[in-house]
Amino acid sequence: MQFKKYDRYKDSGVEWLGEIPEGWQLLSNKYVFNLKKNQVGKKSSDYVLLSLTLKGVIQRVLEDGGKFPAEFDTYQEVKIGDFIFCLFDVEETPRCVGLSDYDGMITGAYTVMEVNPNFDKRYLYYFFLNLDSDKRLRPLYTGLRNTISKDNFFSFKTFIPPLPEQTAIANFLDDKTAKIDQAITQKEKLIALLKERKQILIQNAVTGKWSMVNGQWSMTPKEKLKDSGVEWIGEIPVGWEVKRLKNFVFIQSGLTLGKSYGKKKLVSIPYLRVANVQDGYFSLNQISEVEIPEVEIPRYLLKLGDILVTEGGDIDKLGRGTIWNSEIDPCIHQNHIFSVRLISPGISTKFISIVFGADYGRKYFTHTANKTTNLASTNSTKLGNFPIALPPLLTQHAIVAHIETQSTKIDQAITLQQTQIEKLKEYKATLIDSAVTGKIKVSEL
Numbered sequence: 128m129q130f131k132k133y134d135r136y137k138d139s140g141v142e143w144l145g146e147i148p149e150g151w152q153l154l155s156n157k158y159v160f161n162l163k164k165n166q167v168g169k170k171s172s173d174y175v176l177l178s179l180t181l182k183g184v185i186q187r188v189l190e191d192g193g194k195f196p197a198e199f200d201t202y203q204e205v206k207i208g209d210f211i212f213c214l215f216d217v218e219e220t221p222r223c224v225g226l227s228d229y230d231g232m233i234t235g236a237y238t239v240m241e242v243n244p245n246f247d248k249r250y251l252y253y254f255f256l257n258l259d260s261d262k263r264l265r266p267l268y269t270g271l272r273n274t275i276s277k278d279n280f281f282s283f284k285t286f287i288p289p290l291p292e293q294t295a296i297a298n299f300l301d302d303k304t305a306k307i308d309q310a311i312t313q314k315e316k317l318i319a320l321l322k323e324r325k326q327i328l329i330q331n332a333v334t335g336k337w338s339m340v341n342g343q344w345s346m347t348p349k350e351k352l353k354d355s356g357v358e359w360i361g362e363i364p365v366g367w368e369v370k371r372l373k374n375f376v377f378i379q380s381g382l383t384l385g386k387s388y389g390k391k392k393l394v395s396i397p398y399l400r401v402a403n404v405q406d407g408y409f410s411l412n413q414i415s416e417v418e419i420p421e422v423e424i425p426r427y428l429l430k431l432g433d434i435l436v437t438e439g440g441d442i443d444k445l446g447r448g449t450i451w452n453s454e455i456d457p458c459i460h461q462n463h464i465f466s467v468r469l470i471s472p473g474i475s476t477k478f479i480s481i482v483f484g485a486d487y488g489r490k491y492f493t494h495t496a497n498k499t500t501n502l503a504s505t506n507s508t509k510l511g512n513f514p515i516a517l518p519p520l521l522t523q524h525a526i527v528a529h530i531e532t533q534s535t536k537i538d539q540a541i542t543l544q545q546t547q548i549e550k551l552k553e554y555k556a557t558l559i560d561s562a563v564t565g566k567i568k569v570s571e572l
Contacts, residue, residue, distance in 0.1 A: 130567035139286065143263060148565040150292075153284040159251065160210065160240040162277065164203060167232045171199035175231035179211050184225040202232040203239055208248055210255075212238040214275040217268060223259045226252040238277070245290060249297035254285060254563045260556055286564060296562050299569040307555045314544045314551075321544070325537045330486040332526045333478070334516055335364035339525055355516055359490040363516045372479075373511030375471035380507055381460035382419065382427045393418035399460040404435050406447040406484060409454055417459070427459035434467040434480045435460065439496065439504030446492035446505060450480050465510055475523040481530060482515055
């Protein structure tokens, strides 16, 4: 889109900003904001709990889980239209500014401010959102926790257009960002549908609901299906059989840290952690090393073709994994990762790995997991009892090839949508920056 420029500009005196429109002024925040500090005290039950997130200020529900204090007496009151600033750990905090659409309360660690009546709150929000996105308040930090003191914040000068222009800019950005957000939401929905389609494809293939006939994949006729005897597998083709994983694999738990090896000579070796094992791939940017006796290494040494499966932790970490292709050699693994190694012929490693991530694999892990409030885990016994619907080997290979071909197409479509989302986000950020710093003139739009 093409936008007008202002007729005349002047030096802002701010190095990263450069020039601003001639009619704008730099005004210290002490003239813009008033500090609030109204604790809710014993009336916390009368307030809605609020949180500052990347999506703005949101309402929280205690029943949703999470960590909450025993009491909220020191929380502070927030009114609709108040600003919430996080002025500590600024560099590490994803979002440090919010404009509340709710009455409620928020932790006393945050700074709550109200805006003086001669300013448009929405303009100021876009202004500080733009600063926060690139952490442009970095010169104001003090101390190890990157804290912005109240004095430094109130001394900071905000770029203030005349009030009518503030409102025009806010209206413009409300309109444009809402349309961009809507486009992003539609693409996110499409990604979710593509992922669901991929999961259905995998589930139907590894349970034989779809099969190849005369070179074409189609639904398996009902009369050629039988009950698998496993609820979350359902029916499978005649000629397939259900076997427990332990019948054709060796399951090895990994190394437990903290063991004492006495005076044995230790050697250093790369050590795979749960964070390195993702769903379908390895994240190997950060690899730890551990020192153990050389004689201990063979017991935990990973081999080409091992399927690595995570024990758990957060629910999304339960049973995720992929095939080890000797990306690092030699390498061992920690005790929260299982190495699944085939010991019987007639089984495709890729087929088994795909089943772990299939819908019925996820259901098995979830239903049999040891669970606490926020955590879930499996063990070698439960992993060994994992039921696998096994077709003949040639059929396994055909299913793997079909899934890989179709998954590649779906993954490419997902990547395209993700790329477009990133471009939309970049355009949104550029639009906000250009409007609140006067690079474009929107007052007449």
